[in-house]
Amino acid sequence: MSVAAVLPLAIVMVAGPQILSAVFLATSEQWRRTSFAYVFGASLSISAVVTVAYLLGGFGVREQGSTPVVMAVVVVAILGAMAHTYRTREEAEPPKWMGRLGRATPRFAFRLGFLLLGVFPTDVLTSVAVGSYLASNDLPLLDAAGFVALTLLLLALPGLSVLALGERAETRLPTVRDWMNDNSWVVNEVVLAFFLVLALT
Template identity: 70%
Template structure:
C-alpha cells in the first residue's frame, strides 16, 4: 500500500478516544511506560485484526471470489465505518473513565491500547478493510506494516511531544484534545470517503 493510502487510514485509527487516551496517558504519573505499553497493545491488536482479515480475504480469493467482489466487501465495510462514525458524532465528549487515566497502571495502559485499537467499531472496520484490500489486490500482508507503523507513530506523538518539549509540550496537549473532541468524527468521515474512492477507482 502506498503512503498516500496508508496515512489517511492511520489518521482514522487514532482520531477520537484513541488519541485522547494517548494524550491523557502522556501526562500520567508513569507516562513513559504507560504510553509505550499503550502503543504496543495497539500495534498487537491492529496487526492481529489485519492479518485475520487478510487470511479470510485470501481464502475467499483462492475459492474463486473475484477482485470486484472483494472490493465490494471493502466498500461495504468502509461505509459501515462511516455510518458508525456519524451516529456516534454526538458522543465526542470523552467517557468518564478517561479522566482516571492520570493514575493508570502500565498493565491497564497495555490492555486499553489492545482493546481500544482492536475492537473500537471504526478501528475494527478500518483494519478489516486494510487486510481485505491487500488480499483482494494480491498484495503481501507485509504491505500493512506502514499502516501499523504510522498508526503507532500518531499514537506516540503526545508522549514524544512531552519527551522533546517538556512542559511546553504538556501544556499544548489540552488544545489538541479539545480540537479532537470537536472535529474527529468529521476527519474520519472525510478520510473513509477518500479510501472508498481509492477502492472504487483502483
C-alpha cells in the first residue's frame, strides 16, 4: 500500500484523543519512557487487529462495492454527526483521564496506547478495513507495514519533536496541548471529515 493510500487512514487513526494523549505524554515528567511505552502499546494493538482481520479473510467479503443506498446512509450519518459535534462544541470536553497524563507512568502509557489504538471504534474499523482489504485482494499481510509504521510515526511526533528540538519544543508543545484541549470539537470534526471524504471516494 502506497504512502498516498495509507496517509488518510493513518491520520484517521491518530486524530482525536490519540494524538492529544501523545502531546500530553511528551510534556510529562517521564516523557521519554511514557512516550515510548505509549507508541509500543499502540504498535501491538494495531498489528493485532490488522492481523486478525487479515487471517479471517476479510470476513469473507470481496470487493463488491456498496450500494448507493448504503453509501447515502453513511454520508447522512457522518454529516449528522458533524452537525451534532458543531452544535455541542461549547460543551465538548476531553476525557477526565487525560488529567492523569502529566504524571503518567510508563505502564499506564502502555495500556493507554494499547487500548486507544486497539479498542477505540474508529481505530478498530480502520485497522479492520486495512486487514480486510489486503485479504480480499490476496495481498500479503506485510503490505500493512506502511500503514502501521506511518500511524506510529504520527503518534511519536510529539516525543520526537522534544528529542530533536529540546527547549523550543518543550515551550511550544504545552501551547499545542492547551489548544487541542480547549478545541477538542475541532479535532472531532477533522476525523469525521476524513471519514466523509473516504465514504465519497
